[in-house]
Amino acid sequence: MSPLHNLPEETLILLLKKKNQQAFSYLYDNYSEALYGVVCRIVASSEHAEEVIQDVFVKIWKHVDLFDAEKGRLYTWMISIARNTALDYRKSKAVLNEQKNQPLSNIVNSKEEQDQTQIEQSAKADFIGFRNILDKLKPEWRILIEMAYYEGYTQQEIAEQLDVPLGTVKTRTRAAFLQLQQLLKEYR
Structure with a gap:
């Protein structure tokens, strides 16, 4: 168990703003599955969702100084970053072109995979x-x-x-x- 296990959110935020690696690892370990669930609902494949979730955590790391506890909770802020990053990815030209050029069988399989991932992630997201x-x-x-x-x-x-x-x-x-x-x- 992490030494940060029962740390108050305010303390975690302070550690993150100081670029504490252990705090960031704790954040990733405890929130990545829930954020991945949000990303999977927006991005069509788990392979692409993994790319997006990496981008999400890079943005969180780089921009944690912009987090304002007066405006909401850390988790809500991270969901917003995950959602916006996933939407940006889904709307990117490369993704749109890839979707246009996909065989029908890939689209059907991708949708089935996405449905299963949504079910699994919905259950995991409830831990908070x-x-x-x-x-x-x-x-x-x-x-x-x-x-x-x-x-x-x-x-x-x-x-x-x-x-x-x-x-x-x-x-x-x-x-x-x-x-x-x-x-x-x-x-x-």
């Missing part, structure tokens, strides 16, 4: 209790958060998928975030 917090949201709010942050949909895509106006998606998403923020404060 976020699933319990998310389950406290209204169902119409929870689906928006899941589609945006776990599946990588844009607000426009969510509006099209759910057949609701874009303004409604934006309003509900804002309300969901406000309630999530309150629930996370209570969780602390």
Whole structure:
């Protein structure tokens, strides 16, 4: 067991900002699976997800000084980095070209692999209790958060998928975030 095992988040953040290798190893060991789950939901293959997760941890290491505890928890900040990095990767020209040139059998196999990975990662991501917090949201709010942050949909895509106006998606998403923020404060 790591000597950092029961370290308060504030102390962990201070160590990370001092570029402490042991603190970063602890962070990776305890959060990589949950972040990998977020990335897998957005990126089509586990091979690509592994590349993205490396980029995510490099960004966390390089930019930990930008983390502001007043704006939220460390885990929430890391999820945001993981999600944005995965979305950037998925939208990159190389990935789009690769997807266009894939045989149909690869697409089907990739989708099956992604579905299995999502099931496995969803179970693993709950170790931090976020699933319990998310389950406290209204169902119409929870689906928006899941589609945006776990599946990588844009607000426009969510509006099209759910057949609701874009303004409604934006309003509900804002309300969901406000309630999530309150629930996370209570969780602390």
